[in-house]
Amino acid sequence: MLSSRLAWSLALAMMAAGCSEPDTTPAVPPPPSFKGSTLTVGALGDPAILAGLAAHRGEWVATRGGEVVIRQEPIPSVDQVSSVDVLVFPGQELGNLVDAQALEAIPNEQVIPARKKRADEEPSRIEGEPAPAESPAESFKFTDIVPAYRDRVTRYGEDRMALPLGGSALVLVYRKDAFARPENVEAARAAGITLEPPETWTQLDRLAAFFQGRDWAGHGHAAHGLAAVLAADPEGVGDALFLARSASLGQHRNHFSFWFDSDAMKPRVDSPPFEEALAAITAWKSCGPPGCEKFDAASARAAFRDGKVAMLIDRAERAATWSGGSPVGVSRLPGSERVFEPLRNKWETPESPNAPSYLPAGGGWLVGVRRGLSDAQREAALDLARYLASPEISNRLRSEQTFAMLPVRSSQIGQGLPDPASSPDVDPRQWSDAVGRTLMADRVIPGLRIPEAAGYLNDVAEARLAALAGKAPGDALRELSTRWTARTKALGKHRQLWHYRRSLNTLSTASTPPARGQ
Template sequence: MMPNESLPARCVAGLPLAIGAIVLLGCRQGPDDQEDAGAAPPQGTSFALLVVDDPELARVIRQWETEWHGQTGFGYQVSELDGEEFAASVDLDADIVICPSYLWGPLAEDGRIVPMPLGLIKDDAGRLSEVFSLLRVREAAWGSRVFAVPFGSPVLICYWRRDIFERLGCQPPETWLEYGALAERLASHGRSGVAKAEAEWYGTIEPLGPGWAGIMLLARAAPYVTHRELFSALFDLETMKPLVAGPPFVQALEELAASAAWGPPEQIQYDPQQVRAAFWQGRAAMAVSWPSAAAEASAPAETMRIGLARLPGSPQVFNFLDDSWEARQEDEQRWVPLLGAAGRAGVVTAGCSWPEAAFQLLLWLSGPELSRQVSTASRNTTLFRRSHLGFPQDWVEEPLGPEVAAEYAALTEETLSGQERLFALRIPGRTQYLDALDRAVRRVQAGQAAPQEALEQAAVEWEEIT
């Protein structure tokens, strides 16, 4: 659907008409949300909408401004900023910000953004109830209030060559130990009969480039550190002492280094997009990334049958309270997603004069119908609503095909509807914390330090940042 085409009647008659109700009635002022009250915007109002670190998303949001104005009488003007400039900015010169999911936490902590009006949540505006629960209840919340409108938040998953696995009698790995053993076996025996013998071939490829090595370490550590009795897996909340030099992180780094030996040397410069591209070039039997219809997808270098699986989990979890490993209980999931590695979310700034109307705009852009046009333009999002399950190919690269796309949609729903999760740091200093983990991974890969030593140095750096 192009922006100059009419939206479905249920969309036209939904949020835009709700905006009209705000104009006539003003914001709700029930007993539970007096703080949410605000003046209704006059006709002709134009919101300043800032998009951070996502040119593709900014481009498509601009295209829908005429449609929004026609339905509501309000407009919006889109501006852009890169992530570093945004994180360093003192004043938010915008009414609305759409940014990486991990960037808005400090804004909520500092009171620079406002929570969503409770009336919108109670009324299920924008059909928020169909957003996958980990995004709606966890990633969009700060403390006890919802601050953000999700635009999609991909989690790292494992691509695997179904054709090669079947030939060798392998199954997708259930644990990171199995993953490492598979990477070695596939590097040694997976190439035979697949492509040109002289081509480069590896057991696996992971995103270990700048800003991603630390993310990959956290993704591997997630099932080891998310204990049911601990609120924080990264810091001791009583002392604020970093926990990243503890046994579960050391084990995760040991396993990462062992697996990395079966990947290409240049993966130390790769992000998830580059990993995915290398996988489609036929260079490896496994890869860690996520699907995207927005990224350029070259035709596969060879005939490939692909499977997708969640990242490995763990039947054991580390308890920092008594410094010991424990078996997970039977009702606990072994697979723990890392949230906030990418993703996009919309927030409303404290300086916005009409916060409820601003949230309505965000809910319109991310709603059931329009999100298939808007969020799919970004490489940093993925499906995030139950209604998206019927259109899985909107969200994946074409070579995956409809069957695997449907598998990915089901996998994403299951992953983002669970209870367990680990956040990839959405606190002030995130870049510096991840840089410290990047350096730890790099030192171990280069043989300059053992995992324990490297993480002890990272913990010292974390204490200095904190």
């Protein structure tokens, strides 16, 4: 009996083997070999971003046979980029790097797969033969990167100068209990206010004023409306907030340019949208706790976390700093019910709020390859850059606590908070929705990316702080425009105009910039 059962089992196994479906799983191509290559990776700016990269370099080393050296100290300036082969940098440094001819353009075929052939173009395969292996470009999943990063942030004119590692964006954070408490809902209704995330900045201003001085938590003492960065801030959140509100008022749907006149390089920062935004943000001094005019990013987060304010505006990637024991809601920043048309010097009222997204730090953090490497070294460096920005490694990097970044792939945005355990009170669905709507908006404005972008933004901070100290917003912005004009002249107006148009990715330019100083 046993032998007959065994024979029957063997027969079934042979029949199953004979009737199995052909294996159509794409073969996994062997990784390229870079044995003998040693690549140095460094960061322009904060080197904390390299901690995550250092933790995940082992797989590349094991599969490629090369070596990766992490430069621990930051690269202080573009002039010293020659000390590394692969460079991690904030997007606002892209103009400086292009001006110094420090980066190698990344060929599209390295990341964008070739057009797939139609079924009638495919050569017939022998039954059972595995499907063709994915190319490195196919495995990179380029189309999973949100358009703002694959079409704007990583490009400079027609050239792709880097690959995206992570992003940054501002969101509105709010205490759900303050918005849902029946007493607050009734009082708001009587005041003609709806307690829900605002669609316009005017609605946000009214909400902040409504909650100011109100016992919105039911704790028996008055609390406050809004925590926003108003003082000097090393993270640049206050400047980004001012520019985000200015963009909703000043980025018209028919224009690509926001910062300057793209034909004459004349600053627009002294125009009505910027003045209105600066006046409105400065007025938030009356909607926060005592001393809120001295808030940097850390102070604003602490005020929200401690339950002193009902709302906070902050970088979405800093969600781990918001939890204080009460449910936290998240919404994208509001838009404006009117927008300025610069050519006609006139305000318009669109059908829906004008809500372009502003991305700080030139959009986020990028990885590029230094120009001037040998052919073999360049191929290894391009492969490492592609590896670091790949779906698998970028997914791991976004979970690192040492350096917070937003995911820039749509599949990862939908996964919610990168580390839910560190943000137990934050609504993960609302966080994903706010980040997705911000990064995938129809119109996205990456932060300034021309040469000396940091200097121009420092000028913005000075003007913003002057208005906070009591100077009329219009006067502060006219002084800002004067400083920008002088800075542009010192760097070369025509060269800066070339860079500005190039940085917009939409306007025609010559292939090379004018000579320095022109």
